[in-house]
Amino acid sequence: MCAATSEQAADGSRGAGAGSRLRPGLLRTDPYPQLIGGREATGGTLRPITDPSTGLRPASYLAATAEEVDEAVTAARTSFDTGVWRRMPGPRRAEVLEAAAAAIRADARRFAALEAFDTGKGVSGALANDVYEAANAFSYAAAVARTAHGDARRATFPPELLPGGGPRILTVREPEPAGVVAELLPWNGPLMTGSQRIASALAAGCSIVAKPPADAVVTLSELGRLLGEAGLPPGVLNLVLGPGGTVGEQLITDPRIDLISLTGGTGTGRRVMAAAARNLTPVHLELGGKSPVVVFADADLEQAVGWAMMAAFVNMGEVCVAGSRLLIEESVYEEVLHGVAEAAAGLPVGDALDPETFIGPLINEAHADRVRGFVSRALAAGDAEVIGSPKLPEGLGPAFVAPTVLGGVRRGCELEQQEVFGPVLAAMPFRSEAEAGEIANGTSYGLNGTVFTRDLERAFRFADTLDCGEVNVNCHFAPDMNGGRGEPRKASGFSRTGVDAYTRVKAVNIQVHSG
Template identity: 55%
Template sequence: MASEADGTTDQQHQTAPAAPPAGRGSIDPAWLPADGLIPALIDGREVFGDARRACTDPYTGEVFAHAAESGPEDVDRAIAAARRTFDDASWRGLHATARADVLDRMAEIITAESARLAALETMDTGKGYFSALHNDAYEAAQALRYAASALRTHTSDVHRGNYPPGLIPGGPELVVVRLDDPVGVVAELLPWNGPLMTGSQRIAMALAAGCSIVVKPPVDAVVSAVEIGRIALRAGVPAGVLNVVLGRGATVGEALVTDPRIDLISLTGGVETGKRVMAAAAANLTPVHLELGGKSPAVVFADADLDAAAQWITIGAFSNQGEVCVAGTRVLIQDTVYDEVVDRIGQATAALPLGDPFDPDVFIGPLIHAEHAASVRGYIDRAVARGDAGVAAQGSLTAGLPDTFVPATLLRDVKPGSEVEQSEIFGPVLGASSFATEQEAFLRANGTSFGLAGAVFTGDASRAWRAATALDCGEVYVNTYYVGAINGGRGEPRRQSGFSRTGFEAYTRKKSITFNFG
């Protein structure tokens, strides 16, 4: 029999101290689940159930908590709660300003407790604490603030309508209003590589639109989604509007995406998962948004600032251990400066320190688990064994590090069409190739099945524009990598990177209302 508790009274959610940890030893024990259990959140209550799954720190290998495993009845109750709260308009029926105020309160709580949330994210995923604090927790709060602002300032489209003059001479006086209705009940399927930031962004936009939501985090990283759900309750989101169910995709995920009460499925994940979700959603013709994998290119021309390019490319390839969908995992370098740029990137790559992600000097932490690390190493080994690439530079593994670590690796002279060029590795591996002409660079950059992001480095503004328009992807960075404020300005993916609207409107659908004033 599942046990429940009121999700709004959990005492572990006191505001965290302002000072972040200087290392693993300074983690406040109060930040961890007091009873060692992480519940699902269903209809405003914490549901623990009988089944448990261990939450393991990728660096220490220690189990720091056990998460509930939701069963079919839990999923049914979560969907029912979301359906009820949407249909009775307990959230979407509130004035836009009132909903925006709640989103702002969520942002305030995340900001006040960013040290705690970042520490939990690091323990759950292996992400560097410095990045989790200054990027993920920061962007999580910014997403909610952006959504609140969008909600307060959003306007409808109003225009005149016209009948064909030959049909009704003079015609009626028509005014057409187009509204953005909330799409309804959303099944939000989150990734494991950045659940705090990505989860907050998706949930913020869905709540702003007026949707009710059932969130399923991945089994390997459940903590942040539960924390966001708890924060939503504390901030004033009505019980049942935001629910979090925990468990495997084959059971919990399957139950979600095949339920006819779901109005939209939103997935951030891998290509194969996206295909399975689309196939399952087809039975009910449920709309699907997919943000999937990437194999993003960075194109470096000889007229670029080569030092800056090397720095940005290193950041773009190896941030978060390369476990980023938009990571710049391919670098295409003009042949006249190829060796020079490879050498500069190689020096930076070899110098990236590995170790405890709570150490502020560490850049490369552990991957999510040992099986994934073994998969990443397999790509490197096969590329070298087949002659598809050579190792130009690689970081050094310190003795005693667990098998979840893969050092940052720069491969050079990557062969066109090879596995290491075409496949998303999702780890700290960057492949370098040369080109002679613009046309060759653009053809090679677009020569994979992905279309998520890309970058160009050049000192020529006209060339930058040509490259930006030629790259077939949803986001292009010019003389930089990654965008600073992604809450509302993300591009839409192409090809096997998926298809997804972005921002507030991703969780709405248009309604047209025509008035006759004639």
């Protein structure tokens, strides 16, 4: 467990127990300000930062004023138009990005503790996954910045049809930065997701106004400071804090924004898309999911059980690609279902800052109540039965939800169709490959899907059946989130991934005489 500190709560009081959990220097700023044009801006309204493990408020941040949001867009627009970053040679941009990666690795344990404190995810998982992927995102982006290139193509129509008597046309296509990006980031993995998005946009040469989620501002605020120290010119990355309904709305309706990128819920995606239409601003949306994990009887069942448990309960199920639906071939249904429930029952539940914790609190009590509501309604309606839901340890706060496995889930019910975004797994049997495909594709989402089978032909066949942007075979999460990402479908949104998502192609047609 981390050592003590005595950060003051946002309301001026000191929460009992806070001093025993947070080591000195963990929170280096109170309140957390905006980052605008390379300087900290402090004109906003004070808002509390809540520790989901305890419900205490040991720090605060400033919600940006309308004037500060406007200044942030102006700073990004100026930095892009003057070319201070986008015209910097790729190898020089790569040096800054690699310096950021090195700085994250050097301060990895503090970043992991901050992410655990801020979001409720277990600190050990944050260190092994989130901080690792955050640093890797900047290293990957640095490599792309060094090697980015376009292509050249010859025209395919008869050259004698062109004026000048027999020339040919050579087309040079080159990627250009998309411009000023409004980056709206999620609360379930702000450091990892934010690093992936910001690093990719910077590698492309964009300037950015990023809005961290209102419920988790700390690690991204620290990342913005780190990037400045790594050599990023002022104004290239700006951070504005506060609610989506005010700060976010102002960002996405500003005509000086060239691209809007949202990682969030489907409802938010619809609102962002409607607002962006006012200025015809391009939008990238990575939204919700209800990903199926399909287990055939010929699979390695021990492997499938381990992955199904991980897919459903890592990060407390607060993952857009969480394997929240478990479809099991009827002949092995009971074996797999009870295996997953037994594995989930053994997961350590507790304080996010405890290195032993796997299941920490959800982001806040309101979201935990929402998750519990899905379970209670399903049970009351007879849509599911409890297979496993271990009793929570004594003394935990209201933001904690036990890892819950529900079996016999009725096809088409709310629990099977809607994204719960919590540690709740909905399991159901199937009799045939065709039925499995129908159930797997039977929601409005199309983000991710997984199949467990030893039959290679079935794996390819079922991957073709799944209507989603990414398919996993005998695993659930890709080992490197910087590569191999598909494009969402249906209510899961639409977006490209990586550096390409932040570029646009310019074609230059050159007439070349043959002699």
